[in-house]
Amino acid sequence: MDSDLYPDLAAAGSLAAALERAAADLGVDLVTVPGDWGSLVSAGIVASVPEREPLSVHIGAECRWFGFSGWSRGVELITGATSALEDVVWAGVAWGEGRSLRELQELLPFVHFTELAEAHERGPAPAVEVRWRLIRKEAADAPDFPEFGLLVEAAHAEPRLRQLYPFSSHWTLGFNARTGMPCPPEVAIAPRRTRASPIASRSSLTAVSSPKPSPWRRQSPSRLLTSPPALGPPARELSIQTADAHDGERAG
Secondary structure: OOOOOOHHHHHHOOHHHHHHHHHHHHOOOOOEEEOOOOOOOEEEEOOOOOOEOOEEEEEOOOOOOEEEEEEEOOEEEEEEEEOOHHHHHHHHHHHHHOOOHHHHHHHOOOEEOOHHHHHHHHOHHHHHHHHHHHHHHHHHOOOOOHHHHHHHHHHHOOHHHHOOEEEEEOOEEEEEOOOOOOOOOOEEEOOOOOOOOOOOOHHHHHOOOOOOOOOOEEOOOOOEEOOOHHHOOOOOOEEOEEOOOOOOOOOO
């Protein structure tokens, strides 16, 4: 830590102690916990709302800068940065009180959140709905690999999969039973790039959840698709059918 940039932290001995001093000067109560990167450069501000994790605070190395993020139920809801330690205190207080994301941003313009984060704030069902809309738009904006878009649309047409939380990585479409982390995927599907017969169709999607013959090439299943309790019947073990995706990858 550069004491010229952070004389208040140097005097207090840690970021947590400096935050507590600043809170006392402002006349507000603040409870801190140790940070993940050492006491001089990081700290957490405890939230009184049970579902919210402590606001995670860290400092910048090359200029005076305090960055922070707020997580709830395994989802990052807010991020922000400011050069004033007092601003971080107010952010910690508002976050800890359970203020809504919009309230936080109105009070503190340096607080940022996404449309998806706001959906998570409303609950799992809105988060799933917004994530599906975003991933369908993402697929539609990838004209160089239309098979991925076909896969996304075929999956969205399947009621059981539409209830799961989708994600994508390297042209692979995955589904989680929960909207927060950690949560291993229930199933992941990769389309095969081919102009002659796109594999992402309703018939090929059916092969993911049933043993019927299909154009999917069977691999040794590395994961089994099970039906989460919210999706109806008792869980069944279903072999995943996978397809080659060696010639098209997208970072995600």
